[in-house]
Amino acid sequence: MTDISVYGEGLVKNYGKTEALRGISFSVNKGEIFGFIGPDGAGKTTLFRILTTLLLPDAGDASVEGFHVVKDFRHLRTILGYMPGRFSLYQDLTVEENLKFFAGIFKADISKNYHLIKEIYDQIAPFAKRRAGKLSGGMKQKLALSCALIHKPEVLILDEPTTGVDAVSRREFWEMLIRLKSQGITILVSTPYMDEAILCDRVALMQHGSIMASGTPDEIMSSYPHRLFKISTDRTLELLSLIRKMNGIHSAEMFGSDIHLSVADAETGIEEVGEYLRNYGFTAEKPEEAKPGIEDCFIDFMKLNQTG
């Protein structure tokens, strides 16, 4: 059991009548990147606030590196690095002052731990004398990450670090995370972007305060229970409503310029779908066998939960 870094069992949290966490359990191994994937309102922030000892659970247990989130909160805080979803550094302090402040409260030696943040901090070092409030979004993010790392935490918890961030910056942020992982830091990260799931070692798909599925991205994708086809088209909406009327179809959804359709029975194959489309005059559109992605799985789990 020594390889488990973060552990949660039956965690429940309610805000009045709102059930933010409905008894979730999970475990994160040492040194892995574990992603909590889900939309706003899934319970990701509540979970992270419990794990960082900022919020008490109504029921259930959780520990980080063997320290209990309630009983051992004082010690736990010294081994955690936390980057909340909202920029929460001191806007009136400069870049440098923020870093010194965070190093100071953790009694950390900046020069000793500088190697951890070097690659990130070097990019904002030219603005060391600028107030944090005056930085661009990308630079704020790099400063927040530097401050969360400067005491050399064993576990880094990042709440939606890439929300509202453009596709290029998102990619760069993930490259940074993967380099941090190689330093041996366990990383918990939450995101509403389904495409980031495959960058994690393991993930939990979350919705409405529950974990719908967890495992490696490959495990989740290969457990997709239907045969899946994709059709490339320029006439998305027309084709979508046509396919949804076909017998033997389980679901059809837009995926960029493709439509993904899953079939409900073994009799409905590529031939049958192709013929159905030709009968309605769609001759250019050819169904092909497709591998389900995390987003296909997420949608399928959501539908399962709605009907079940």
Added chain:
Amino acid sequence: MGNNEYVIEAENLVKKFGSFVANDNLTFKVEKGEIFGFLGANGAGKTTAIRILCGLLLPTSGKITVAGQNVYTQTEAIKKQIGYMSQRFSLYEDLTINENFRFYGGIYGMSRIKIKEKTAEMLDRLGIESLKNSIVASLPLGIRQKLSFSVAIMHSPQIVFLDEPTGGVDPITRRQFWELIYEAAAKGITVFVTTHYMDEAEYCNRVSIMVDGRIEALDTPRNLKDKFQAKNMDEVFLKLARKAG
């Protein structure tokens, strides 16, 4: 579309803040009923351009009309012809659904009868008539998102500006939201939309990509993918935006 009726025309739009050029000679036109994707990295100048097009900020120079109105002199007329929805919900959370429609309908100067009619139509489309007296804060996020959009187009504007309308939304709601966008466009409402989801760029009729204050590319998704030899819009975006300084 194709009849060349333009609802947005921008010629050499420039906006400077001191010596910083936020928008550098933007020239583009948007057709009536078009879904126009306005993409770019953070800080590329999208928000500045949108604020100018909404009549909230004066450009430094350039000839720009929105819904046939001049962005320098007719900003009040522009505001009546457009709808706007931002990434954060624009509804009043402690009012009911009905009250939100009444409030926004009132702002746009709609008659009581028209407001009632539109409210009923919108709620029927979303299948949530039974919730009309519910407080917005009590509703699931997915419903709130779709309601915000309905409120933004209740006065049948010529153009609706959507600023990252699907941020943080679950994948099913995200798709339902795009079906609403298609329906609005089919009714002739022009949709001007920003997003960080590159699969959504594929749903637009045309897409412009801003890099460092300039429009680096503007075409249909298919043509952009051909031109940049990319298999999807994500690759197109990366190829263009990674060049940025």
